[in-house]
Amino acid sequence: MKMTFRWYGEADDKVTLEQVAQIPGVSGVVGCLMDIPAGEVWPMDRVLALKSQVEARGLELEVIESVNVCDAIKAGTADRDRCIENYRQTIRNLGAAGVKVVCYNFMPVFDWVKSDLDYRLPDGSTTLAFRERDVPGNPQDLLRRYQADATYELPGWEPDRLARLEELFELYGDVDEDALRGNLVYFLEAIMPTCEEAGVTMAIHPDDPPYSVFGLPRIMSTRDDLDWLCRAVPSPRNAITLCCGSVAERPDNDLYAIIEEFASRGRIAFAHVRNVCYLPSGPRDFYECAHLSSEGSLDLWRIVRALHDNGFDGYIRPDHGRMIWGETGRPGYGLFDRALGVTYINGLWEAVSKDGEARS
Numbered sequence: 001m002k003m004t005f006r007w008y009g010e011a012d013d014k015v016t017l018e019q020v021a022q023i024p025g026v027s028g029v030v031g032c033l034m035d036i037p038a039g040e041v042w043p044m045d046r047v048l049a050l051k052s053q054v055e056a057r058g059l060e061l062e063v064i065e066s067v068n069v070c071d072a073i074k075a076g077t078a079d080r081d082r083c084i085e086n087y088r089q090t091i092r093n094l095g096a097a098g099v100k101v102v103c104y105n106f107m108p109v110f111d112w113v114k115s116d117l118d119y120r121l122p123d124g125s126t127t128l129a130f131r132e133r134d135v136p137g138n139p140q141d142l143l144r145r146y147q148a149d150a151t152y153e154l155p156g157w158e159p160d161r162l163a164r165l166e167e168l169f170e171l172y173g174d175v176d177e178d179a180l181r182g183n184l185v186y187f188l189e190a191i192m193p194t195c196e197e198a199g200v201t202m203a204i205h206p207d208d209p210p211y212s213v214f215g216l217p218r219i220m221s222t223r224d225d226l227d228w229l230c231r232a233v234p235s236p237r238n239a240i241t242l243c244c245g246s247v248a249e250r251p252d253n254d255l256y257a258i259i260e261e262f263a264s265r266g267r268i269a270f271a272h273v274r275n276v277c278y279l280p281s282g283p284r285d286f287y288e289c290a291h292l293s294s295e296g297s298l299d300l301w302r303i304v305r306a307l308h309d310n311g312f313d314g315y316i317r318p319d320h321g322r323m324i325w326g327e328t329g330r331p332g333y334g335l336f337d338r339a340l341g342v343t344y345i346n347g348l349w350e351a352v353s354k355d356g357e358a359r360s
């Protein structure tokens with residue numbers, strides 16, 4: 001296991017690489033080039049510049065989150081082959097720079113959806129939350145709410161792309177779940193030979209939340225969806241980002257069984273480890289609590305044990321943190337609570353691995 005920490009780059013993150021390097025037990029950052037629009041090539045010089053910046057702090061750049069897949073590919077429009085060519089070139093460049101895993105998602109139009117970016121907890125900290133009755137029927141209203149709350153551009157909610165929201169919804173007009181599945185397989189089959197040559201594993205992020213929102217199709221929400229994808233494109237370069245929070249946002253997903261199954265099948269390349277706390281206000285309502293098991297609805301010890309005992313040897317990162325100790329910044333991506341998450345997960349990992357050794 002390698003512990004990593006998501007970092008948005010100097011221009012887009014308040015957290016500095018020096019701070020990341022001071023968190024004990026972090027081997028590298030999960031990086032990205034925020035300014036390159038989905039569909040365009042990530043130029044080699046930019047990738048190398050990021051890599052040397054990261055390495056100058058003694059950290060590795062082996063995971064990217066995300067190289068976003070553009071809507072032409074997801075919707076399967078006439079422009080998709082050009083975009084796929086660009087994606088392949090990006091993979092070659094990333095592979096040449098030593099990147100091993102690329103996290104991406106295949107959700108139409110939106111990446112994640114939450115109702116609140118600053119849900120206040122009794123201890124005064126704030127966090128992201130999803131309360132179904134507070135999700136407006138019109139996504140424009142949600143976008144306005146996000147823009148009012150956030151100082152940073154939110155990945156997946158880029159204002160210039162969302163300015164064309166109506167157009168985007170039209171683009172997906174004929175795309176049902178089957179068509180979306182077909183487009184995902186088309187994309188992966190086209191890039192797999194490049195991934196194999198470049199030594200880069202694609203790790204799909206599950207839908208967040210794991211069901212349809214705003215009437216758009218979603219196909220990466222359940223155990224059967226993940227199983228379908230592994231079978232449809234069997235190459236080991238086609239893998240999963242196991243995002244515990246996203247999977248567990250749907251309480252009928254058996255998170256622990258899913259981890260055990262896909263870790264033992266060798267299909268989890270990257271794990272986002274976090275807790276969620278279900279709210280009594282609705283069957284799908286929750287907020288993102290501190291990582292500690294006792295703070296929420298998930299058992300982090302079981303999560304870590306399920307990864308460890310089933311041979312997981314990929315990358316982990318803590319997931320969204322709360323804003324604590326007066327910190328401000330990108331919702332979910334402050335320094336302090338995520339650093340506590342790293343330390344906690346590392347502690348659990350040490351315990352389960354030493355227990356395992358003691359037992360054997």
Ligand code: CS2
Pocket residue numbers: 065066103104105111112155156205208243272332
């Ligand atoms: C992330 C996702 O911040 C988050 O919620 O887990 O945005 C994730 O980076 C993307 O879905 C991956 O493409």
Ligand code: MN
Pocket residue numbers: 205243244246272319
């Ligand atoms: Mn995630």
